[in-house]
Amino acid sequence: MLDKKEIIKNLTILPSFDEAERDLEGGIRLHIIQRLYKLFQPLPIHIDIWNMVISLMYQGYIARNPLDKNYKRFIHDTGKQIINRTYDLNNRTDFRTTASSGVIIGFSGMGKTTTINRILGCIPQVIAHNSYQNHHFNHIQLTHLTLQTPHNSSLKALSLQFFMKVDEILGTNNYKKYVSRNLSVDAMLPLMGMVAHNIGLGLLVIDEIQHLQNRGVNQMMNYFVTLMNSFGVPVVFIGTPASYSLFQNEFRIARRVTGNGEILWNNMDNRDTFRFFIQSIWKYQWNRNFTSLNEEIIQLFYEETQGISDLVIKLFVNAQRLSISSEREELTLDVIKKTVKENFKLMKPMLDALRSGNPYRINQYEDLRKNEVFKVKEQSGLDIESKLIRKGEESKVSPQDALEVQRFQRAVNKKKFNLAVDDIRRSFFEGKSKGVPIYQILKDEGFIDDMNMWEGTGI
Template identity: 25%
Template structure:
């Protein structure tokens, strides 16, 4: 079965551009990436997206046509201030991942050989140190973290075909960005298998997923992930909705954190994880891994507050997309009702605006306080417990915010909510270590060089697979 990816990856020939950064220049994997922005504002400009605003002639069109045009609002990407900081961190982190993995560096050639052995018998060179980072995006559902990651990653969702660099052969393929997403109560093994499945789906001519399915232990799986990440020259693995991972909810969270540590240390891949505030509790269980997962910066996406600059600017931006026949000017009275209907959550705020217009088109043809009050009372009634938690600002209420959303099934797709009742399409298996449900002790800090994994003899035999040094075109 091939993975479904949100975006179609296209293959492009490598074009090498000097970056002006001493650590980056001379590294074909970095020079072949899309050009870096020159300023933080340029990052925001790339992330934002403003569809065409309705014209006077469009406001004269029929009711159904105008109601259908409301879908245009879904493509609007408002550039929150946090996008600037998170975007700069990610711009650097995706490149930092490749600094120690320069394919022209003899030390990294030794590392690649060690990983290609597939059984851990060859040690990674002592003088090879990963430069990959860990980055976290934390926020309640609808706060904009997934929208940010999607907008940022678009230029990087490509396959770069290398043939030669400065007159010397360099035949390999490079995947700068891999997207993974956790369904509700997904297993750690399903997360790993999803990685192979997605890579197969991107490349189209590999069978890593089939080979990985026979692996039943975490140590062997981490080796296979490091191998595939190396031969596919993966830069970033983005894991969304990580709080849904079943193993992360109990005493086995340390297995999850240790696996992520291996991805950063051994594979040299930058790991970006996104989730709700519940994820912070999991990550903080292990100080060593907490340091690694935050080495590339933490970003917190918070709800907007009534009267602040961001909320006013957000409302003014969306207000330009009125498809009612009698649009009004945005007043404080309207903004107050709008905020009360949404709690300052970006996704709820956009949803309330769309629903208010859908109700009024063909009726009063105007969006005002009454329109938002009607939306809150009827259209978004199932969201009211969650909105009440937002309006209260009570940490205890916000801690169960996603649980409150689980009862809003009719609106989940509209707010792009990915928690709650998403179910795997097939029975999810788990690693042997986790199925035993034995107490887990935190792994002690080790030396800087990644340690050689200990793989049980039985697991070596059952999962002996042969993987290529390079991926065929």
């Protein structure tokens, strides 16, 4: 349980640096620059993720006190039923879970996985208990485990990965003991839950959740809901914006995530956070001539990276490499621009889409979709997301929520909202008021492609 200052201290990783190293041979300095890839500068969003992870872990343990008689009886009875193959996942009334889930959805390159690994790295993964409050207590606890979502959405592959990773960390033989070639997924899930109980698993992290394919989404989500409800294991999902629709479409997961831990991580705006980030790394220059940070450089860095932290570091590293190898030994605007031209070729279409601010162009790249949930808060204090207005969604909300949705719709029709300039709804309202066809408005603003360019090509 740490305060903000202690959290920042625990997360910070600063590379080794000595100004005297600027006088070393160029070949040596080219290797030294690689230290920058180890840098971890905590930002406000990292504090939010820390608090989410710790909260989920602590809350998940509340109902799983290994010294509680009722819980010990539940573990014993569950294990016996699983062994005898009489365990029923759908009929569990003797265990009330306190586990929940969290989700981190953000741009590629913002450091989602790195941040989670850094936070979990501050927590001992394995704890060997000998005693508790002067009582004998012999237990090995696994506080967290990270799994990668299989590319083919295979539940069996995920289950096998679970057993293998637990065995790798603890030196156990669960895979050999429980897994057989003909064992079904339905049979594996209770075994996973039993192992999770036995090792006191505090948190399960599922990374790259966007790999879930349509045919495997519902089955996989049911899998995670069961893991939380029946065995009390909190789950954190990590994915790119391509995975956001998975949670919107699965109401049970969305309900659990909302209010417990939902981090939507877009690229940084050219404001305080981005400027703080670039200022924090700028002193790590191994060019012979130190270049002071100025407004022109800040603007150029943002223009060429669009506030994606991984690209900021890569541009900073490669610009230094170019200045050293070319013997210029100074970070100039020309060096930075040349670095972008030589090293960011593959990313140019994506970065151009971000610079345009055109949602149509941005949405062509699933990893770059901005997660901007449009909400309205009525006097009742209830938040209604605009996605609830979609046709067919009314059946999933209560009558009171449906009434709030109707109020939301009336408010939209009356144009009570201050919509952003690039908001497609603004185009709709303006076109309607001017009598201009909506199609023409959307075409003029770049939301619709002009297909005339393909005429005569034979395509």
